[in-house]
């Protein structure tokens with residue numbers, strides 16, 4: 023009998039726990055060491071809590087928009103008729119996160135994963151030391167997977183106090199809705215929280231260092247979102263940087279780089295994250311880091327030491343729970359000798375959970391504009407779509423990219439309510455190399471927003487390299 027491979031995983035987020043499931047399936051002897059709780063930051067503080075809060079905010083926006091449909095509410099604003107009990111909302115958010123964490127823990131235990139709660143570090147490439155409540159424990163490992171995630175970045179002169187100057191993990195401590203929330207940073211995190219708190223009825227000021235919100239996303243989509251934010255009354259301070267934040271009386275003062283001071287009741291810092299790679303003994307174990315402190319990995323999650331793999335946000339490859347999970351699985355398939363397909367970022371789909379949502383898959387407009395691939399593309403506004411009109415939603419669009427010669431779909435963007443669900447059809451097309459004709463021949467329901475995806479594909483039947491815009 024072949025000796026059992028000892029796998030030690032550091033970090034219980036999607037990168038770590040999904041790897042643990044694959045490793046036990048493949049017969050490994052698996053220990054997962056996590057310092058906080060199973061599910062990691064994704065489940066306990068980042069992805070799951072934020073999406074739960076956003077689900078509540080979405081209901082508020084739908085009620086707010088009801089009058090467009092002939093449904094009248096007493097009062098001028100949704101907040102006149104709906105009282106947001108943020109303490110209760112946040113309690114639900116935290117309960118749901120804990121329940122999800124507990125489900126993951128149960129599943130791992132069922133599959134035979136040994137779970138250790140403690141702070142782990144490498145002692146060379148084949149030993150992991152964990153500081154636990156029972157003292158120090160030592161684990162021998164044939165394979166180590168590091169999936170330790172990231173920590174919110176703080177500006178030196180804007181330390182978070184967890185009460186009024188907050189990072190995104192601390193917003194769930196709030197028991198009352200902020201009167202005026204200053205969100206610093208208009209990346210995905212900043213945009214999602216700005217959208218959610220605006221939806222809940224807060225006065226939101228968004229400090230955006232770039233000309234347009236969501237600088238990393240499709241810029242046509244970002245333009246729609248920025249307009250939607252402004253229409254809803256959000257103040258967007260574009261091309262402005264925050265340099266400091268301080269508490270003053272019952273509020274906060276945020277100082278911008280040009281010296282202007284803005285006041286609010288609370289401030290949410292969403293200025294990026296730094297990798298949890300320090301103090302792990304990585305360099306001593308021969309694991310190379312990038313200048314930003316991320317762990318260097320290849321497409322099968324190997325680091326520069328053949329016994330050590332890494333997955334998730336700590337690698338800086340693509341900060342998504344789905345990518346972290348895939349990197350973790352790939353690491354185990356590779357290290358435990360199973361069939362493995364290297365990570366392919368051209369297939370990743372993602373969604374920004376704002377109102378409206380922005381979902382993307384595959385090739386991006388940025389890559390097209392940089393001349394990486396020659397494509398034909400079409401952007402189809404959703405305004406004329408019958409279902410959009412019925413729902414009182416007119417500002418989104420669908421966009422498809424295909425190869426000019428074969429018509430194979432290589433990317434897409436959807437800006438719409440529930441774009442996160444609509445993008446799946448495009449995602450399948452991208453991963454299965456479906457061409458625009460086959461895509462458009464599949465029946466869609468009438469009326470439906472997905473009808474616009476089929477229509478976009480139909481418009482690409484006759485194509486050249488030129489961009490088609492409708």
Ligand SMILES: Cc1cc2nc3c(=O)[nH]c(=O)nc-3n(C[C@H](O)[C@H](O)[C@H](O)COP(=O)(O)OP(=O)(O)OC[C@H]3O[C@@H](n4cnc5c(N)ncnc54)[C@H](O)[C@@H]3O)c2cc1C
Nearest residue numbers: 033035036037057062063064069142171334335341342343
């Ligand atoms: C506000 C927000 C919303 C997001 N929403 C989404 C979303 O909707 N969809 C999506 O796909 N992605 C989302 N993301 C990104 C997603 O959360 C991350 O990509 C994902 O958490 C990465 O998983 P991970 O396993 O690499 O790390 P994490 O989930 O951060 O888990 C790492 C774990 O390692 C533990 N750890 C660290 N060091 C040690 C140590 N020395 N010893 C033991 N344990 C350790 C930590 O406690 C942590 O639990 C969001 C991110 C943010 C900030």
Ligand SMILES: NC(=O)c1ccc[n+]([C@@H]2O[C@H](COP(=O)([O-])OP(=O)(O)OC[C@H]3O[C@@H](n4cnc5c(N)ncnc54)[C@H](O)[C@@H]3O)[C@@H](O)[C@H]2O)c1
Nearest residue numbers: 207208209210211212231263264292293294341373374375
């Ligand atoms: N829905 C999702 O899937 C989801 C949600 C949140 C985060 N994420 C992931 O996390 C990654 C990181 O996103 P993020 O938004 O946390 O970080 P980010 O680094 O992408 O964005 C931070 C933004 O803050 C700006 N900024 C930095 N310093 C500033 C200052 N002093 N003043 C004003 N602005 C400043 C930066 O220019 C940048 O635009 C995303 O790329 C995404 O992959 C995903």
